[in-house]
Amino acid sequence: MDILYLMNIKNLFSPPLFPGFTKNYRSWCSVFLALILVTLPNLAACFVPCFTWLGFQLWILGISMILLPCVFGLRVRLMLWLAVPVVLLVPACLACLFSIHSLPSSFLILAALETNQSELAALQAPVISAGIGTVVLLMLYVWFVKNRIPAALRLGAVGRVLVLAALLIPVCRDWTTEGQEVSLARIKQRLWATFPSATIYGTYEAFDIRARVQNRKDLAENITVSQEKEFQDEANRQVHMLVIGESANKSCFGIYGYQRQTTPLLDNTPGLMTFRDASCTAPCTLIAVPSLLTASPPGRVLEATRQASILTAYKKAGFRVYWLSAQKKHGTYDTLTSIFSADADEDTFVSGKFDNRGIGSYQTAQDTSMLPLVRGILQRNEPKVLFVLHTMGSHGPYPVRYNRDFVRFPADPLEAMDALFRISLGNACDPKDLELAQNSYDNTICATDYLLGSLINELKKVQASSWLCYVSDHGENSSTARFGKFMHGMISRQIVEVPMLMWVSPLYEQSHAGKVAGLKSHLSTPFSASCTFHTLLDMGGLSCPNFKPEYSTASPRFAPGPRLVCNSSGVVFDYDKQFLTQPAEVRGDPEETSDKPQDVATGAQ
Template sequence: MNQSLVHSLLRAVGLVVFGLLLLSPVLVQWPAQDLVPYLQWKLIAAVWFYMLVLSLFRSFWPGLLLLLPAALLVPQEVFYLLTYQKSTDAHAMAIVAETDLNEALGYLTGIGLFLALAVVAIVLLWWYLLRSAWQGRWQWEKGLRPVIWLICIGVAASLSWNEWQYQQINKAKQRSNPEENVFVQRPLPYSYEKFHATYPLNMLIALNEFVKQKQAVADVAESTALFKFSARQTDAPAQRQIYVLVIGETLRPDRLQLNGYNRATTPRLSGTKNLISYTNMVSPWAWTRMSVPVILSRKSATDQRYFPTETSVVAAFKEAGFSTAWLSTQSPLGVHDSSIALHASEADQVQYLNPVGYKKEGFYDDILLPAFERVLQQNQQKQLIVVHTLGSHFSYADRYPPAFDLFTPSGKGQSISMHDQSSSLLLNNAYDNSVAYTDFILFNLIKQLEQTDSISSLFYVSDHGENIFDGQCNKSGHGHNTERDYRVAALLWTSELYNLQYPQKKSYAEQRREQPLMTSNVFHSLLDLAGIEYPDQKLTKSWVSPQWRPSSRILQQGLDFDLAKRDPVCAELTP
């Protein structure tokens, strides 16, 4: 075999390998069913995208040059797909951009060397092909490039027509609810719906979405930047102070063993000293994006606006001289998270620790424990730490490791619909397992606080409740306007030093354990708990104050929670 033929074969093999490499993020998604959509919107779309890039020039080498970024990102994308069963999206890009890489990208631990070697191999292959294309003057055959362009123009025209129809539908939805979230008002384009899992189109789409969402959040943040509470801690103790707010997810108070539930869902907290469980706490909203801002700020329970008009408890603590940190396993951007992320950005340090958010299993909440410890080890004299957990967010079985699969069968490892009533047993078991895991997380956070020997407290509150086919009720999830949507778990732990420093506040906290409370009281009570004052402070809303007074618990739609009627099956609320 002559040398020229060998070089020709090597180049042919190199091109095939390079092509398979570029297509590998799509190939690893080969479907068990629904082959036609996969071929149409993933495989064929990816092939045509690469051909379009290569056909931009008569010579091959400029196209190969443009494809280098896509080739270099292939190992990361394949790893992400195989590990988390989803493509890179705006959330993943925000994780990289929003927080410390050593912590946020911990999911790459152990494969760094593999990725480095893969990148080196890709660069060598790409360089060989680029040099061959340059030296060999590789060019397209006449007439082929216009054919590729015509096909791409046809696809673009079809997408544009569907995009126009898609936007008309969404404009009608926007007119019906002008106060809705800006990210709902600006729906993702039709191309996102079709190509969100098509590499490398998903990377371009995700980058565009990340930039737009960041800009939308920045625009709102600018409007609240000048707001001040004029908060101060007038009688600061000499000892170190640490206040912790843990925002839970979908946790019902009636599923806590320490509230009388007949399962061991809180074996650790049930034996924890100085722990108070508030058994009559209500959230006015059954949606995270609206309920969490009510916890964090002075936002009215009936305020329908998505974005805040003033800053949160985080900013108030900062004004009073506290170092602030926000640790989260939820998402930094998106329809459900952007209003919360605005308040998170008020903190001195922000860490988003879950690479996939709530849609997949991802990391469990225990990733928060070492991050929490690192913040404590900074040994600041005055600290506020907000911990935002995934808690019992559906899919419940995705929220805890195998060691906490205590109540079985739970369906862990299976795909189970929350709307299938025949899965009620699995859903309830998995939910209780997630509660037991939250017990483990909170217990360990408290243990870490105890070791600091500080004036400290930890307040936990869930954002909303949940329906899980209770009794004869056919409802699951939240947003059904039932009593279970609004009742939330809430716990307060205080250290021995706190109880010595503020015995009256501790006493009032104990007295109000069964009183009718609302998450809109949290802002006022946390600041009062820390002895922080500000000019228009309303201590009638702080349950650790002697001035506290019960008030009507008005929900999102204007219903009084306590006066509303309940239907006998699902406890749905009506006037």
């Protein structure tokens, strides 16, 4: 019966179409099984967490990549032997896939490289399973290739055409429909999403990032930083603070004229300076933050990783530098940013630790959880301190960014999440959804107001010569935006024009009246947040090779250049000349409406 069945299958592939296959169909079935073993992570990824066609296409791509050398004449068995190192990676990738529903990325590999002993102990079970799996799979694979696949087997004409078609058809389709640039970008995207190229590239990138961190340490040792005499002679304790905001929409701040009272504490902070016309350097964190912290121009992220940061300069000038972050240390959007945390004497990621049960996942911490850390550090009475706080601010999903104490505008967390999801689908938005989402967003601004008000209070208590600078990395579209409501990443006025505030202590103003006068004279000057590096060095009387006093808002010589913004695709443009000159509809400016949100305070705060 079995023989008859096999004979029938054999007839299906009768010559002339598949002569090679008919002759060696058992061998080819074995090759196929061996390829399944090699590309098991891609096959599993098709079904985890649910089946996707894209996952299936990536599996075919993975198989085609392995067989590509055979198209040019390499014997199939030799190619499969060469793939043995790939087989060694399969169980670890599978363990990762089933744990976090993703193949290992450079960020995850980096996290693993930096994982300490106790965290590794927490991951003992998956590590042991992957180890045993590797031995079993390797033995099975070697036996299979050795005993089931003839040494002389080569890919026939049909096989070669199939492999090339699998590799080239998606590229040609993208090239003809969307052009050369998109097509090349997609090739990269596919390769970085497919095992084994994704794992190989991820490992390379993880080690590259580690090398950059190490290079920053060398850079800090070799840089020359000088300090103005009036700062060197200062007898007061010096405690300074940079707070990097996240997705904060300036037009939703009461202090910037929003009709809702979202910033009651900042409104009641005497002497607080609000810069009216600051623009971000990019609409996303990854590109924006490096050009806040360094003198690197907008969009040059990798260049920024080779430049001195605000932290480097202050540390070199004898300050104890602390990096506190509510963002993650590792992740697609985090790792390149947190490279700069290595410049600090101490860095703490309140969201970046494994939880108490030892589960290897990140917690979501709120910005206010950094406050006790700040208080603890201030109690150390160090004479010169610089804090850099990287907040989660108003990044979606909004309801997780604040607790009940900050619910000033009614927004049930689950209902707000649902509303935000429906809005993100881009369908016609229900006004109730928009109101709920806006209420939730405005509560995140209330939480930021509380954080900044509390930090200023802490600085007041230590009676030092202090400044606090708050600048958001970029903004966020609100319910009034014409497109991309409650999103960032694209270019719009609400995303580019960011809130920037400066508070100085009475002692600072007394000792450095010239700097404060400089700041006050530039509150209405349009400038780019890329001036932050120069301004904050100037505020400490510091100078280093990349410092330019004409880019400091505290300097009487302030002469900011064009406001350059780098969009998410990496294209740098002049915000004033190339964006603001377009019609309001093209820019997506909010339409003028009488139906503005009302101040519906619940009295909870």
